Amino acid sequence: MNFETVIRQCAWFNGAPDSAFETLIEAARLKRFEQKKYLYRLGEEGEFVYGVVSGFVRIKISSIHGQEFAITEFSCNAWLGEFTLTNQPARMFEAQVLDNSSIIQIPKRVVKTLAEEYPVIYQYLFLAQAEKTLQMCELLGGMLFYPLAARLAGRLQWFAQHYGIQTDEGILIDKKMTQQELAELARGSRQRVNKIVKEFEDEGILILTGQKYLVKNMLALKAKTQLKNE
Template sequence: MMSQHNFDVEKVIARSPWFKNLPKEQQAILVKHSKVEMIEANSYLFSVGQSTSHLYCVLSGWIRASVNSAYGDEFALNDLHEGSWAGEASLYNDLPRVIDLQAKEDSWVLKVPRAAVIRAGEAYPLMYRDISQFQVARTRGVFELLAGMVLYPLKSRLAGRMLAMAHEFGETVENGVAIPQKMSQTDLARLCVGSRQRVNKILRDWSARGIIAHEGDFYVITNMDALAEEVEVTEGE
């Protein structure tokens, strides 16, 4: 279990894409009502069918947004890391959630009560403009993801997912860009809707060609341009 951390909640709220344009005094009210909570690995912030009363910001760790079948199959929509926000749908309706938010490792999360955010929106309606702009960008990303799943072969989907992670939270290292997140081949397979065996075959090919390297528990993209070219492959796998 992770030890207690000290997070600058005031700074987290001020930098939020949703709340950055609120007056300082209104941001302070949200800070006052917010709560930092540790979510243990494999626990859920919320799951399909539940109603929620908070908005969430990942302070550290790894939270996955996904949909799961009754047979245990998982389709990963997005991985949330430090600074990622979620749960804004609860501002618009009380309908049950249609996705799961699950901690893939011990994670610290900021929980902001929906009621406090609604009061802020009533006082400063332009807040909803910022939230809507955020939602448009997120929806666009989901549409691009779905198009990729339908139209592109597995190799292209896997390359696209790894590039997205590298651009979002990758770290520059001596031999390329490291993805600082422990990911098994099963995790990667779920991200791109493929089998672990086929993903393993693609990764071994990329490793042999000097496109990626597996160092310890992490992947390093050693040739970003070559990996980007893999996204463009449209014939077979």
């Protein structure tokens, strides 16, 4: 997907006229970020919004003591950094590039100026933020009330939906992940996650090939995300 297409398909700007898109495209810059680099960090106000052309970006909650909790990931055609439009620093969230990635930067002043001229942009920004808030509530509910196996199954299901490739044997999650990464995403220890993955393998739900997971039984994986009455 090319630079201009990612901008024109951004849901934030639905309803804006062609002239607004031309302004965005003219102001935008395509930058290459190396793996592990940050788009913004805790306490930084930020000057840009970002659109992912290729690669992956992980959103994390970080504390001043160095503790981290991975929330979600963004890939091609996703947008982030809208908090910068409030002129407030990133109080908890950080955005880290996972792979070498091509990412669009648009100065927040350009977006704010266009939104003042075309208020429909604020409407769609609000809808996008509401959707993220709902996702955050679902994640919080999972962390509070679901056991580790259900949380892990939910994370794997999410990756299969976003990065899955259908094969003759099942759905291949086309993204390398270590069990340490999965443990961080599911809020469990690597040892416990390793044990649960082995149980999923024994049940024929998935297999691990290298650092990629092949989901052989999506219905069974989905069932693992459900709470059961004992």
